[in-house]
Every structure is written in structure tokens, then in C-alpha cells.
Amino acid sequence: MQDYLTTSFNRHISCPTGDQLEDIGLELLCTFEGRHVFISFVSTTTDYELIPFIIPEERFETGSVHVSELHHETDLDDEIETILSHANNGDTLIFFCDSSDVIARALEALAYQS
Numbered sequence: 001m002q003d004y005l006t007t008s009f010n011r012h013i014s015c016p017t018g019d020q021l022e023d024i025g026l027e028l029l030c031t032f033e034g035r036h037v038f039i040s041f042v043s044t045t046t047d048y049e050l051i052p053f054i055i056p057e058e059r060f061e062t063g064s065v066h067v068s069e070l071h072h073e074t075d076l077d078d079e080i081e082t083i084l085s086h087a088n089n090g091d092t093l094i095f096f097c098d099s100s101d102v103i104a105r106a107l108e109a110l111a112y113q114s
Contacts, residue, residue, distance in 0.1 A: 005032035005084075007112045013040060015053045025054075025103065028112060035089040037063075039110075041070075041103045046096040055092050063090030070097045076109045 010029045014021040025042035040054055046069050059065065068083050070076060083093050097103045107114075 005030055005110065007031075007039075007110050009112075009114065010038060013042060013054055015044075015050060025097075027055075028107075028110070030084070030110070032084060035087065035091075037084070037087045037090070038092040040092065040094045041097055041106055042094065043097050043100050043103055045098070051094065054094060059092045063088065063092060066091060066093045068093070068095050070095050070102050070106055072098065072102060074102075076102075076106050080106060080109055 007028045007030045010027045012023055013025040013027055015024045024044055025040060027038055027040045030037050030039050038055070038059070042050070042054060044050065046067075048067070051065065051067070055065065064087075066083055066087060068079060070079060080095075087093060095106065097106065
């Protein structure tokens with residue numbers, strides 16, 4: 001997977017918890033096969049009600065939003081590659097991850113270096 005894509009940091013993802021913002025993940029801009037997609041990795045249980053807090057509103061107008069889960073036992077390369085293969089230019093991919101370790105492994109699978 002690493003041979004045909006490039007990734008760059010786009011932004012941190014924060015979510016309101018009470019009167020504070022909690023950093024729950026990060027978003028990358030990924031370029032592959034001539035397409036640009038946003039990939040968000042969020043360290044929390046899958047919660048569709050969080051999606052409006054995770055991505056800007058205009059993303060719903062400019063492309064599709066794909067949602068998946070990544071767990072410790074997930075074949076990360078396969079899951080990420082499968083979702084990427086269905087993405088179009090301007091789409092957003094959201095991966096709910098069960099830990100920051102899973103996010104680190106996913107970033108490694110994408111050959112992302114901070």
C-alpha cells in the first residue's frame with residue numbers, strides 16, 4: 001500500500017466534553033492514484049453522533065463520508081486498502097479506533113511520519 005500513496009498531516013481532531021475540548025485523533029490528507037481523500041483516525045468507540053464534530057460540515061457537500069472501525073485484531077493494511085479502493089476524490093474516511101496504539105499501527109501502515 002505504501003508504494004502508491006502519500007500522506008500529510010491536516011489537523012488534530014477535538015471533541016467537546018463538557019466545557020472543554022478533548023483531543024481524540026488526527027486527520028491526514030492522502031493522495032493515491034490521482035485522488036485526494038481525507039482520512040480521520042479517532043480514538044473512541046464508534047459513535048455516529050460524533051461525526052459532525054469530527055469533520056467540517058462542507059465535507060458532507062463535497063464528497064462521501066465512509067466510516068469503519070479498526071481494532072487490535074483487524075488486518076489494518078487490508079481494511080484501510082479496502083476503504084481507500086472505494087473512495088473517490090474529495091471523500092472523507094473516518095476510522096474509529098479502539099486505542100491510540102491502533103492509530104499508531106494504522107499510521108505506520110500508511111507510511112506516515114509525523
